[in-house]
Amino acid sequence: DTEVTQTPKHLVMGMTNKKSLKCEQHMGHRAMYWYKQKAKKPPELMFVYSYEKLSINESVPSRFSPECPNSSLLNLHLHALQPEDSALYLCASSQPRGTDAIEGKEAFFGQGTRLTVV
C-alpha cells in the first residue's frame, strides 16, 4: 500500500466554523507533513511530525492546529479561518532522518483537500 488518503476531498466552511482535515497512511512512515498550496504555486510547508512529535511548525497561525494521534494518522483542525486560507491542503508522509533506506526518503502525497472559506 503506497497511498496517502485524505478526507474530505472538498470542504467549504464559514469563518466561524470548526472543521478537521484527516490524513492516513499505512506505509510505516514515521514523518508526516501538512502543506498548503495556492494555485500555480509550490506547496508551502506548514507542519512536520516525526515519530508522532511535532518537529517543525513554520510559524503557522494558531487557527490551524495539527494533531498526530498515532503513527498512521494526521489531523489538521481548523477554526476561525479567513478567506485567504482557501487553498489546497496536502498531506504527505516519508521516512524521517536517520533512516537508511532510500525508499521512503521521498514524500508520498495525498490527493489533497480543496478548502474554500466563505
Next chain:
Amino acid sequence: AQTVTQSQPEMSVQEAETVTLSCTYDTSESDYYLFWYKQPPSRQMILVIRQEAYKQQNATENRFSVNFQKAAKSFSLKISDSQLGDAAMYFCAARGTSGSRLTFGEGTQLTVNP
C-alpha cells in the same frame, strides 16, 4: 537548509519530442536527495524520479532521466517521447539527510501539443 530554483515558469513540447526542464539548487548539507514531482490537474503530487547526491550516475525511469551536475548544483529533467499525459506542473525538490524538510522550486508548467 536548501533553496531550489526553477527558471522556466512554462515550457511546451510537441508530442513524441524531447524536452528538458531546468533546476538549480543550493544546500549547506554534504549529503542530500533530489526529486522531480509531477502535479497534473488532478492535483495528485506524483514522484517522477529521485537522485541521491552521493551517486554520480544519473537516475533514469523509463522516458524520464536526469542530468545531475553536482559541482554546478544543477538537476535537470529530460522527458523523451513526450506524451499528452505528461502535461502537468513539474516541481523540483530537495531534501537534506539531516532533517525531514522537503523544499520545492516554483514549478514549471509543461504543455504537450498534439
